[in-house]
Amino acid sequence: MQLAMPAAHEDAARRFYGDILGLKELPKPADLATRGGVWFSCGAVQLHLGVEKEFRPALKAHPGLVVDRLAPLVAALTEAGHNVKHDVPIAGFTRIFTDDPFGNRIELLEPNR
Template sequence: MITAVDHVQLAAPPGSEERLRAYYVGVLGMTELPKPPVLAARGGCWFQAGAVQLHLGVEADFRPAKKAHPGLRVTDMDAYATRLEARGAAVTWDDDLPGHRRFYAEDPVGNRLEFLEPVVSPFGPGG
């Protein structure tokens, strides 16, 4: 039985690790995880925030994911969007998902990332 998502992997071009670290740690506020030595030799980086892990793996014929993406839940959506913009990340708001506020951003190699926060009605469920 599947019980949880362990991690999501995105691709990245060779030699992009420092840009990825600057973005995922410096902009998004994630923590870099050490990769096991046998996997570290392949390049790439792993990041974590709470229970969420994103792995960025090197792909020689890299093409950024423009449609496929992880959906990352955040708290205090406006403050988080402001954080990203203050650190140079472009934020594109989208109002098309009922019951959620959300925006999209791209990592430094062009992968699409979705950030969302459920809208809580002051009247409770169904409110």
């Protein structure tokens, strides 16, 4: 899946997706690296952040990332200054929404056990 980001903000993407959410950064192919952006793995899925010249955040469309433990992520997001929004529950999951540093909407879901 791909989200857009503004140019020259790769470090902010690494802090949010790598340091806070714990996604593993993937090396971009050399012929694409000059375009900017950052790639991450999330289980079997890859999340690509690509630079968009006239960037506008995705305010409604969003990825939903399944996590093992939501509470520590909520604490880390809050500590880092990211808003956490609770929404109506859906069967089998506890979930929240947050925004990445660029305003893209991100859903985090923890399976109920």
